[in-house]
Amino acid sequence: MIAFIIRRVAIMIPMALAISAIIFFASRLSPIDPLNSLISPDAAADATNLAILKERLGFNDPIFVQYFNWLIEIFRGNFGYSIQSGQPISEILALRMPATLELVLAALIISTTLSLLIGLVAGANRGGLTDKFSRVLAAIGISVPDFFIGLALLNIFAYRVSLLPTGQRISPGQVTFIDRLPHLILPVATLSIAMLAVLIRYTRNSVLDTINRDFVKTARSKGLPEWKVMWSHVFRNSLGPVMVLIAFRLPLLVGGAVLVEAVFQWPGIGKTIVEAVTVSDYPVIMVVSLLIAVAILFASFLVDIVKSILDPRVRLGATIE
């Protein structure tokens, strides 16, 4: 197990470094002066100051040296400053990150739980009502833009029937989590529907694959009740491939969050990056995209660990796809 973790970390670290390199060098292709990312705007007002600063901050160094210096600063927790607001990026992140985490985690938990349940039922009763429903949902999932689902939900549940708030994370005067809960419902529903569509279909197919295996027949012939066969034999063994898919879908979820946050004026990371791109605030774009990529890398690492616990063949290096 430990050897497996070490092996996975050994792959992950060069990947993370490569990602940071891509982001850094790509940002140098941008027409904006990189100096602004490291100093607050008021210090940049004087031209002679600027020249001295440029030398002192190492902007005359070779570009590779600059890259490593940038990387070291990131590790120290100095993410630089926003060009737009002059605010330290770490402050922006601290403010915006919890909102996105809340949204993505809730959508992840809800869509995973629901899709596993519905997928199991659809797979167990192939051709039944649940199966047909899941097929319709899958068709919707690939051809309807998720932000349109958000707009429709907003129009129906927030405007026509004034049941839920029209956006934002908090209404004035509300403090507790229970107060904020209604704000969470529509964005999470939007994000979950988009995820559900793919996951249900996949769980269903995975369940169908497992149902025809020999060990399921054995379990049935032992005289186990059907629900027990389904639960402890079919379901558990169908989980592996589904976990892999969830890891693959994480980028999609984060990408979806960018659009959903725009629809519901949700003050999260997605909104931050869109605002930053609008005004070419590229220090913010660099740090946020680095963070997203590394977070996804780390999440897929965690999924690999969980997968290896579920299925020992994974950590022994056998390929099961």
Place this chain on the structure above:
Amino acid sequence: MTEKVPSTARLLVRNFAGNLTGMFGLLVIFLIITSAIFAEEISGYNPNLMDGMSTSLSPSTDHLMGTDQLGRDVFSRVLYGGRNSILIGITASFLGNLIGTVLGAIAGYLGGKIDTVLIRISELFMTFPQLVLVLIFVTIMGQGVNNVIIIFALTGWMTTLRLVRSEFLSLREEAFVEADRAFGFSKKRIIFRHLLPNTMSPIVVAFTINIAIYIIAEAGLSFLGLGVPVTTPTWGNLLSAAQAPVVVEQYWWLWVFPAVAIIAFVTGVNFVGDGLRDVLDPRQRTNAKNKTFAATLREKLFGSRKQTIE
């Protein structure tokens, strides 16, 4: 005495014609593209003509899909928007597939270090959510129709690369490739003249499905106000009107109709893609139950599919 054997292409057309959902999808696509081409004649309005007397009208017989806040006819804007959105989808999908195919062919045939490097690069690209990757490129390159197409192509070649690579990996061990090598053909010739035509089926399917993906991506990007500049109508640009809460609340026709156009077109494209997959690439078929009548018939007449295609 020569027996008349139908050509592969003709067989494919005949099989596709027997695929009901595929044909339905083709019909939808055809209708939308035709009406986009004859946008002005069909809608009867100039998409950019502002009419101060008739702003924010709900749908009526005069304006089938209503008018926007500047008094422009939404129906004609949806049709004109279709021109640009479809153009972006098709061009970007073509270019992205071209990059993926060439790199995938190189990786799959040559193998070794080049293969490892290309696979690693594609993994790097896939770590980012596509939208975030697109946004990074938008920052560097700026907005505009051409830039959006290039950015989509640069961020969407990875799946094609993997597809083509895995096809090549299995094909390069086949006897006819060995024969090629024995003849002393150049690598370039073996890859592009002999192997590539045999991988065309999955590439065509990927090209079709990617059109749908890019049209939805364009809608998302332009909805955020970061895609095509608002002066050029696209389905995404029309939808971006819904960034204003008042539009979401009161002027539903401004965002529902462009969305319906997207959904109809994308569903059509996906149906055609699934149909093509059924006809072209039996191994990737999603569900045996969806087998078309023609396919069943052909299997009975000609034996298994694989023999008839190769």
